Amino acid sequence: MNEPLLKLDDIRMNFGAVQALRGISFTVGKGEVIALLGDNGAGKSTLVKIISGGLTPTAGRMTFDGRPYTPRSPSEAKAQGIETVYQDLSLCPNIDVVGNFFMGRELTRNFLGLKFLDERAMEEATNRALGDAGTRIPSMRTTVEHLSGGQRQAIELNRFVHWGGKLVLLDEPFAALGVEQTRRGLEMIRRVAAQGIGVIIITHIMQQAFQVADRIVVIRQGVVAGDVRARDTNADAVIGMITGQEAAGTGQVASA
Ligand SMILES: Nc1ncnc2c1ncn2[C@@H]1O[C@H](COP(=O)(O)OP(=O)(O)O)[C@@H](O)[C@H]1O
Ligand SMILES: [Mg+2]
Incomplete structure (x- = not known):
């Protein structure tokens, strides 16, 4: 979990006049599960698309396995070991x-x-x-x-x-699943990570984030509003990072 598998450095994404991402930096380690949280419109899906090669960022750098990573399509990303597993499935x-x-x-x-x-x-x-x-x-x-x-x-x-595969991205993977299937899915993610694979999971269900993640990264209005180890924080603090209000004194809340 020490050597970063993926490194994002000051990633920016503009859609015309809309600045969807305004300088995102964080790392994902081998075998590390990151829960990516944030309100609707915060920029989570945009970031996932950039990492999986579906969008080219307006600015910023990525490295993967220690080398510059500049995928021009999802198939290029996939060939390097990065893939999104979608809720609407690719089977x-x-x-x-x-x-x-x-x-x-x-x-x-x-x-x-x-x-x-x-x-x-x-x-x-x-x-x-x-x-x-x-x-x-x-x-x-x-x-x-x-x-x-x-x-x-x-x-x-x-x-x-x-x-x-080396890094898997999951955007709301359990939205259509029941309680038992979700529990199995979360266990499966932990098993996948235990094999050294990096995982980024987007979820809006706080409990899932705490069940599965090693680290919680919060995006708010296109910037990283929090990047904390799950065991060092709690739901109230994370909600504070998501909304930008009262962070309950836990975690490192960046002044965006
Ligand atoms: N293709 C696009 N064209 C224009 N604006 C977009 C596009 N995709 C996303 N956006 C805008 O970028 C922002 C972030 O969106 P998104 O990444 O989907 O957020 P999230 O997944 O966190 O809900 C929103 O303001 C959204 O309207
Ligand atoms: Mg989204």
């Missing part, structure tokens, strides 16, 4: 779990000079990866449309880990 509903897990990376074997998909090897690998992650899916041959939101999220997140 193909009418394709089974194995097909989705190996999408674009199918294993083949040669037989008499012809290429065949190695379905058995892919099924075994998918089963192993999801099983190790503690995900219960009855059959790897079920099409994804028949799975719950929580199971789909598990497939996406574990696919990311399996293919060498």
Whole structure:
């Protein structure tokens, strides 16, 4: 958790006259879970899009794994190991779990000079990866449309880990999920982080932030209004950082 995986330095984003981000700096360590909090319109989604290559910042620098990081598209970010797992999912509903897990990376074997998909090897690998992650899916041959939101999220997140992901971004990942699925999702995030992967999760539910995060970063009107270890702060203090009122004396509240 010491060596920064991602470093943001004075990131700015203008949309015409709107200054959505006005100089954002913070780091994400390996295996660290950051909860990104802030009121509606604070700039959270904009920042996530910049990190995942969907938007190019107006100004500022990013480094990833110690090197300058300037993704020009989400696929470039993904190739370097940074990906957003969206609430509206990137899985193909009418394709089974194995097909989705190996999408674009199918294993083949040669037989008499012809290429065949190695379905058995892919099924075994998918089963192993999801099983190790503690995900219960009855059959790897079920099409994804028949799975719950929580199971789909598990497939996406574990696919990311399996293919060498290093930093995952989640924007309100549990908004459509029930209590039990959310609890499993939070546990899964901790397991992912325990493998050295960095996690940035946007949530507006304070309790979730405290359940899952090592650090809480608060964005207010495009600036970092707080960056504190979760164990060193409390909900009242964080609400103060979000609203800009009375910070209850805990945490480092920047005068923005
Ligand atoms: N594509 C865009 N064009 C113009 N303004 C935008 C665009 N995207 C976001 N904004 C503005 O930038 C600010 C931050 O938005 P956003 O990042 O979505 O906030 P959050 O996710 O914290 O609710 C808001 O004022 C929003 O209206
Ligand atoms: Mg948003």
